[in-house]
Amino acid sequence: MTQILESIDKERLAVNPLLKNKSELGQFLTPSSVAKFMASLFDKKMMPDPKILDAGAGIGSLTSAFLERLVSENLSDQASVTVVEIDEVLRSRLTTTLGLFEDKLNLQKEIITEDFIEWATNALLDENSLLRSSILRFSHAILNPPYKKIASSSRHRRVLRGVGIETVNLYSAFVALTIELMEEHGQIVAIIPRSFCNGPYFRPFRQLLLEKTAIKHMHLFDSRDKAFKDDEVLQENVIMLLERGASQTQVTVSTSRDDSFADYKENCYPFEKIVQPNDSELFIHIPTSNEPSFIERFPSVHYSLKEIGVEVSTGPVVDFRVKGHLRDMPEEGTVPLFYPNHFVGTSTEWPKVMKKPNAVFVDETMKKWLYPNGYYTVVKRFSSKEEKRRIVAGVLTPESTDYSEVGFENGLNVIHYQKQGILPEMAFGLYAYLNSTEVDKYFRVFNGHTQVNATDLRTMKYPSREKLEILGRWVMANSDKIGQEEIDQKLEEIL
Structure with a gap:
């Protein structure tokens, strides 16, 4: 047979x-x-x-x-x-x-x-x-x-x-x-x-x-x-x-x-x-x-994004729908348009020489898609098969650009509060938490593809606001010395 x-x-x-x-x-x-x-x-x-x-x-x-x-x-x-x-x-x-x-x-x-x-x-x-x-x-x-x-x-x-x-x-x-x-x-x-x-x-x-x-x-x-x-x-x-x-x-x-x-x-x-x-x-x-999951090991990790006072949305600027507004480099009448490639660790590299545009022209139709400049945690929606991590987070700081408004492209998830920036400690705390090895492992248990949706982030559990802010202050004070091992150790220490 x-x-x-x-x-x-x-x-x-x-x-x-x-x-x-x-x-x-x-x-x-x-x-x-x-x-x-x-x-x-x-x-x-x-x-x-x-x-x-x-x-x-x-x-x-x-x-x-x-x-x-x-x-x-x-x-x-x-x-x-x-x-x-x-x-x-x-x-x-x-x-x-x-x-x-x-x-x-x-x-x-x-x-x-x-x-x-x-x-x-x-x-x-x-x-x-x-x-x-x-x-x-x-x-x-x-x-x-x-x-x-x-x-x-x-x-x-x-x-x-x-x-x-x-x-x-x-x-x-x-x-x-x-x-x-x-x-x-x-x-x-x-x-x-x-x-x-x-x-x-x-x-x-x-x-x-x-x-x-x-x-x-x-x-x-x-x-x-x-x-x-x-x-x-x-x-x-x-x-x-x-x-x-x-x-x-x-x-x-x-x-x-x-x-x-x-x-x-x-x-x-x-x-x-x-x-x-x-x-x-x-x-x-x-x-x-x-082995016990991350959530089982740390019962204090049980808060939703809503409970810690923030929200998450998919980046509202869908580039192929606004082709006429896109600009390779900033010019008069434009504001920054951020893509996943602009975020490297805790830094924002903008403008950047790359295949994607760096700016978007602002008119009445575009204005509704913009956010005021501020502190935001961003998460890539798509990771390539070469990347070791499923969740890759970055931080936008108001010092990254001197524009009053910014655009987030659809390939990003943006953590905000009522379409405004969040506290810097919270932005950096969420950055470190989401980039931890334990969170990446936990996420893979219910996510089998290379996409990270806003709903996925909304459904996940988080430490308390206070613990995230402690983690964020640590990142802000040590950003030049922080690697994966340091993030993982600090998270375990705080939890």
Whole structure:
């Protein structure tokens, strides 16, 4: 049976260059090692006579891994398979793949050639559809859904809303629809980008997932680029086992460096460590160590930004929308426009020779986007894959420029108070806190991509205002001598 999976994997590598619509459809074919691991996660007690769904089936790698396990472990001599694949190139291979199992078990198969979102939403809306019967809902689903944003004005977005699903990406749409198509205690194994775990756009999806399923298992790859190395995928992925309608108990979290699973290890965690009680944003944390988290080590770190008297907003100047106002260097009628590259440690380098502009021309339309000059803590929204840190903070001081107003570009998060500057001690205290190693580690538990949103910063916990100001005064007095080690030591001392 292993030979079947090996031949399918060779076919995956051969067909990859033939996919003309790969970018348009968000296709990433699953390596056999990942498919086999995913199939291994299903509870074997629930495997007899399975009714399997594979949405976005590709060449059938995932379904084959499921059927291979069924046969090799003698779990069932029959199965019903529904595979959905819109791409004609892949579908021709899919038929061949399923045929490899016809003499090994009683296999009923249906190949759906429609767009999965259209097919699934129609099935859920049709009161007379056979899928409305709990008998014919799916007992198992295994999927590697496409990864592509859904435009807010698109037909996909409209038809999803018609069945009560609000989401922004094809992968979360596929998983949400699959949840709706499962029978009670039906199990889903999916490999999806980890970006759904946090941020405001995926909150409705998290709510649906947590209300209708129990999270049983999550697996992370330590190396961001190894699981789909043939496709150059840099998005951090998570493999999840979900069970529809089950009671939520503890969650198994496993890790491996790559898709060989050679260094596989796992731990179990109470659900309170995965979704923190009273978290209105429903962020999903994925701890990978039994060591106490930063928040557990320091219970005094429990304040919100609002409680310490500040706010955070995304930089309001979206440069491509105000191209006519941008200036490479300051000139009459302009004010500084700050980008992430302008902030280096506690210093602000402005103006700066770089590809981005340094200034923006001010007229009535631009004025509403400006802030008065003052002390602000800024946090980069995007970190490159080369950067060691996920959170990178800087400080703007009023001495950085002699202008009365400044602009912050959209690539920055700005910590302020009612669109005014904050106390210098607070600005530098937040700078040091956010740049600490412990905070960066803690942030990675619920953030699996290179973006830091204002909502993420709003949801995080902080020391008291008093402790942040003590930290800030220390930074102001020692800024020339402070490195990472000094910040980490001082934070531990203050907390």
